[in-house]
Amino acid sequence: MSTTLICVVEDDPIMGESLADRFRLEGFDVDWHTDGETALDALRNRPYQAVISDIRLPDISGEELFSRSMATHISVPPFVFITAYASVDTAVSLLKSGAADYITKPFDIGALVDKVRLLTGTGIPDQAMPAQSELGVSEAMRRLADLVPRVAGRAKSILITGESGVGKEVLARFIHRHAPGETFPFVAVNCGAVPETLLESEFFGHERGAFTGAERQKKGYFEQAEGGTLFLDEIGDLPLSMQVKLLRALQERRVTRVGGERGFETTFWLVCATNRDLAELVRVGKFREDLFYRINILQLRMPALRDRPDDVLWLAHRFVREIATRLGEPTKLFHPSAEARLATYGWPGNVRELQNRLERACIVCSRNMLFSSDIFEEDGSQAAAALDMDTPLDGYMTACENAFIRAALLQHQGHISETAHALGISRKSLWEKMRKHAIAAEPLH
Numbered sequence: 001m002s003t004t005l006i007c008v009v010e011d012d013p014i015m016g017e018s019l020a021d022r023f024r025l026e027g028f029d030v031d032w033h034t035d036g037e038t039a040l041d042a043l044r045n046r047p048y049q050a051v052i053s054d055i056r057l058p059d060i061s062g063e064e065l066f067s068r069s070m071a072t073h074i075s076v077p078p079f080v081f082i083t084a085y086a087s088v089d090t091a092v093s094l095l096k097s098g099a100a101d102y103i104t105k106p107f108d109i110g111a112l113v114d115k116v117r118l119l120t121g122t123g124i125p126d127q128a129m130p131a132q133s134e135l136g137v138s139e140a141m142r143r144l145a146d147l148v149p150r151v152a153g154r155a156k157s158i159l160i161t162g163e164s165g166v167g168k169e170v171l172a173r174f175i176h177r178h179a180p181g182e183t184f185p186f187v188a189v190n191c192g193a194v195p196e197t198l199l200e201s202e203f204f205g206h207e208r209g210a211f212t213g214a215e216r217q218k219k220g221y222f223e224q225a226e227g228g229t230l231f232l233d234e235i236g237d238l239p240l241s242m243q244v245k246l247l248r249a250l251q252e253r254r255v256t257r258v259g260g261e262r263g264f265e266t267t268f269w270l271v272c273a274t275n276r277d278l279a280e281l282v283r284v285g286k287f288r289e290d291l292f293y294r295i296n297i298l299q300l301r302m303p304a305l306r307d308r309p310d311d312v313l314w315l316a317h318r319f320v321r322e323i324a325t326r327l328g329e330p331t332k333l334f335h336p337s338a339e340a341r342l343a344t345y346g347w348p349g350n351v352r353e354l355q356n357r358l359e360r361a362c363i364v365c366s367r368n369m370l371f372s373s374d375i376f377e378e379d380g381s382q383a384a385a386a387l388d389m390d391t392p393l394d395g396y397m398t399a400c401e402n403a404f405i406r407a408a409l410l411q412h413q414g415h416i417s418e419t420a421h422a423l424g425i426s427r428k429s430l431w432e433k434m435r436k437h438a439i440a441a442e443p444l445h
């Protein structure tokens with residue numbers, strides 16, 4: 001399949017580089033021009049399928065670039081303009097003269113990619129996705145797990161967004177494992193937790209004697225992450241003064257320790273995460289626009305747990321197994337009342353809340369089966385939880401039998417004779433019941 005050639009006209013070096021990087025990651029061929037005249041020349045000779053242009057350019061304006069191309073070329077590719085909020089009127093009049101679309105700053109590059117895909121007829125090729133992944137079984141998680149190996153090690157910087165507790169750090173570590181620096185360190189920094197006065201020395205390190213209390217030389221986060229991944233969690237909490245320094249370090253790829261004389265090169269993959277709306281922070285002046293584009297080349301959004309219900313039980317079983325291994329106990333099973341409640345609860349605290357509730361339930365509950373009320377204390381007694389179920393008695397009894405047999409099999413490592421003996425039934429009737437409940441005859445974990 002031949003690639004789609006696009007033209008980016010942008011004089012801002014950070015924005016231009018971010019756009020070029022992202023479109024290349026998406027499989028486009030990109031020519032990036034930093035002024036209008038060069039772009040006009042290129043438009044004469046290169047078979048562009050779309051043009052993305054800032055309205056403000058250092059020589060001619062975006063409007064002039066568009067009108068002169070329209071006047072001199074027989075076939076002009078679709079133009080998408082990038083405009084500041086204040087210039088929306090210009091963008092609208094450009095639409096009237098035939099431009100294809102515009103996007104207002106600050107914008108998510110992903111949204112621009114979608115526009116260009118539409119205009120150039122370049123859909124995302126269908127990928128065969130695995131049935132499950134390390135991240136989850138929901139479609140959203142499988143898509144992420146499928147995408148990460150293709151972009152890790154190619155995207156200079158990745159931004160993960162999502163509510164607190166959705167698993168942003170888990171995704172960051174997953175990205176690290178798929179990047180070429182996998183054997184190098186993964187350095188996680190919670191930007192909101194570092195006191196403002198220590199930020200510079202924590203990020204850049206310091207020389208011995210650089211300030212009172214600096215008794216030894218110390219490597220900063222950039223240096224610690226050398227060759228590996230620097231994960232900046234809660235990037236939206238970084239004060240503006242540190243944002244400038246971070247941007248400079250990212251652009252120059254050189255850092256100087258506090259009190260040091262010479263700078264040295266650093267190489268690391270950057271992954272940032274936030275649960276805040278960074279574009280809104282840009283709008284209200286709390287986040288630098290240039291840094292926003294620099295770290296936002298590729299954005300991966302982790303949906304809230306309530307928006308991917310398929311993952312809840314999958315994660316719950318996984319957590320319960322892990323907890324049991326840690327406690328050195330047999331794995332507990334879920335009573336149908338618990339499964340039903342887990343699946344319908346809203347999970348305001350996301351995966352972290354699920355993990356914490358199960359941890360508590362496994363420690364407190366001495367039975368080998370967890371009822372809804374073990375996990376949701378607020379639901380009251382086990383009996384009340386069972387009565388809550390809007391299930392006919394037959395269905396309830398069947399579900400109990402199913403869960404009880406599974407628990408017994410688990411306790412006896414899947415040995416049929418031992419389980420049948422413990423249950424006080426014959427092997428034959430155990431087999432029949434297992435068939436009825438579709439329980440696999442293999443060692444259960």
Ligand SMILES: Nc1ncnc2c1ncn2[C@@H]1O[C@H](COP(=O)(O)OP(=O)(O)OP(=O)(O)O)[C@@H](O)[C@H]1O
Pocket residue numbers: 134135136162163164165166167168169170171233275351352355
């Ligand atoms: N797919 C997953 N598999 C296993 N554990 C997970 C998964 N997703 C999240 N977790 C667990 O849930 C908890 C919260 O995850 P994590 O710290 O990655 O969330 P976060 O979005 O970075 O949270 P915050 O915004 O508060 O920093 C962690 O203990 C993590 O191990």
